[in-house]
Amino acid sequence: MVTRREFLDTLAVGAAGLAISSTAKSYGQIMGANERLNFAVIGLNSRAYAHLSSLKANQGAVHISHVCDVESNILAKFATATNKMMGYDPATERDFRKILERKDIDAITIATPDHWHAPMAILGLQAGKHVYVEKPCSHNPGEGALLVEAQKKYGKLVQMGTQQRSSPHTIEIVNKIHSGIIGRAYFAKCWYDNTRKSIGIGRPAPVPATLDWDLWQGPAPRQPYKDNVQPYNWHWFRIWGTGETLNNGTHEVDVCRWALGVDYPNRVTASGGRYAFKDDWQFYDTLVTNFEYDDKAISWTSDSCNGMHTYNRGRGSVIEGTEGSVLVDRDGYEVYNLNGKKTDEFKVGKQTSTADLIGADSMTDAHFANFIAGIRKGEKLNAPVSVGNVAVTMLQLSNIAWFVHRELNLDPSDGKIKNDTEAMKFWNREYEKGWEPRI
Incomplete structure (x- = not known):
C-alpha cells in the first residue's frame, strides 16, 4: 500500500x-x-x-x-x-x-x-x-x-x-437570544435518543471481495476483519469511531455553545455506560456529559438505545435565560417566559427523525450553498473548521473524561487538559506507520 x-x-x-x-x-x-x-x-x-x-x-x-x-x-x-x-x-x-x-x-x-x-x-x-x-x-x-x-x-x-449552522430558523433564534429575547442566557441542555439494536459479537471472516480493507483502515492501526463492522457499526469501535457524542451530540452541543456565546469550557464530566446490551460496542449507549464555564454551563444526554423523547422530540436543545427559555430543534423553535408559557414559535413544517441515517434536508442544501458561495464569491462560511472543531474537541474531551472516569480541568484557551498526564494521552492517537497526518 x-x-x-x-x-x-x-x-x-x-x-x-x-x-x-x-x-x-x-x-x-x-x-x-x-x-x-x-x-x-x-x-x-x-x-x-x-x-x-x-x-x-x-x-x-x-x-x-x-x-x-x-x-x-x-x-x-x-x-x-x-x-x-x-x-x-x-x-x-x-x-x-x-x-x-x-x-x-x-x-x-x-x-x-x-x-x-x-x-x-x-x-x-x-x-x-x-x-x-x-x-x-x-x-x-x-x-x-x-x-x-x-x-x-x-x-x-x-x-x-x-x-444547523445554515438553518434559517436556527440562525434567527440564536440572533434573538444574543439580542436578549430570554435575558442573559446562562444554561443549555440538549439530548439525542434512538432505538439502536445490538451489534452482537463479531466473528473473524474473510474480507469481502468488494472491499479494499487495507485502504478502508488507512491511518488506523491494522485490525483483522470481522463481520459486524462495515458499513455502519464502525461508529461504536474506538479505533475508527467516536461514539454517539461525536456522531450526533456534535450538532446540538454546537447549537448550545453558539447560543451561549462560549468556546472551550473550564471543566468537563461524563457519566454513563453500555447498559442496554452486552456486545462488541465499545462506547456508552447512555451518557450524561456536562461542560462548565465561569458563569454558564451545557449538558448533553445520550440515549442511543431508548426512544423516550424529551419535550416530545428525539433531539433538540433548550436554552435557559434570566427572562425565559428557548426550545430549538431542526424542525423549528419555541419561546417561553419564566413561568413556562409559550410566547412565540416557528415550525418548518416537516418533522425529522433520529432514525434517519441520511438526513437529506433543506438546511443541508443551504449549508452546501454557503460552502459553494464561499468558494465562488468569498462568502463567509457558516461552519468553518476553526469554529466546528470547538464542539468536536469538547465532545472528544467528554469521551476522554468517560475513558478515565473523572472530571477534567481544561485550559479554556485551547481545550487542553491540565495536570492529568493520563488523560492527555488520549489527545492524540496511534497511527498506522506511514499514515501519520502532517502539514
Whole structure:
C-alpha cells in the first residue's frame, strides 16, 4: 500500500499530466460548464446521499465529476443514484488519492468513517482542494487542531457538516437570544435518543471481495476483519469511531455553545455506560456529559438505545435565560417566559427523525450553498473548521473524561487538559506507520 508520504511525492510531480475523463470532456461541452465547480464525493454510504441531494439542489453551480469509495458495490450503487438524480454518469474511483491527483477537481466532500476525516481533509488541502467534511472533523483533539492549522496554511476552505449552522430558523433564534429575547442566557441542555439494536459479537471472516480493507483502515492501526463492522457499526469501535457524542451530540452541543456565546469550557464530566446490551460496542449507549464555564454551563444526554423523547422530540436543545427559555430543534423553535408559557414559535413544517441515517434536508442544501458561495464569491462560511472543531474537541474531551472516569480541568484557551498526564494521552492517537497526518 502506498504511504501518505509516497502519495504526496507522487502528487507533487505527476498531477499536471493527468488526462481528462470522457465524462468531464462531455461535460465541458455544456453551456456554462467552465463556471461550475467540479466536486468529488468520497465515502458513499448513508450521509453521502445527503451530499448528493444537496449538490443536486445546487446543480447550477456544481458538477459531480467523480464519486469514490473503497467498496465496489457501494460505489456502483451511488454512481447509479448520481446518474438518476443528476442526469449524467460520474467517473468512479476506489482510491481517493487518485481523486486528489486531478487538477480538474475543485472540491471534495468527505462522508467516510470518522478515522479518515481529518487525515483525508488535510491531504485534500495539500492537493489544493476545498473540503466539505462531515462531523466530526477529526477522530481525536490533536488531529482536529492539526486540521485547523492546515486550513490556515493552505488557504482553501473547509466547511464542517454541522448543517444547523445554515438553518434559517436556527440562525434567527440564536440572533434573538444574543439580542436578549430570554435575558442573559446562562444554561443549555440538549439530548439525542434512538432505538439502536445490538451489534452482537463479531466473528473473524474473510474480507469481502468488494472491499479494499487495507485502504478502508488507512491511518488506523491494522485490525483483522470481522463481520459486524462495515458499513455502519464502525461508529461504536474506538479505533475508527467516536461514539454517539461525536456522531450526533456534535450538532446540538454546537447549537448550545453558539447560543451561549462560549468556546472551550473550564471543566468537563461524563457519566454513563453500555447498559442496554452486552456486545462488541465499545462506547456508552447512555451518557450524561456536562461542560462548565465561569458563569454558564451545557449538558448533553445520550440515549442511543431508548426512544423516550424529551419535550416530545428525539433531539433538540433548550436554552435557559434570566427572562425565559428557548426550545430549538431542526424542525423549528419555541419561546417561553419564566413561568413556562409559550410566547412565540416557528415550525418548518416537516418533522425529522433520529432514525434517519441520511438526513437529506433543506438546511443541508443551504449549508452546501454557503460552502459553494464561499468558494465562488468569498462568502463567509457558516461552519468553518476553526469554529466546528470547538464542539468536536469538547465532545472528544467528554469521551476522554468517560475513558478515565473523572472530571477534567481544561485550559479554556485551547481545550487542553491540565495536570492529568493520563488523560492527555488520549489527545492524540496511534497511527498506522506511514499514515501519520502532517502539514
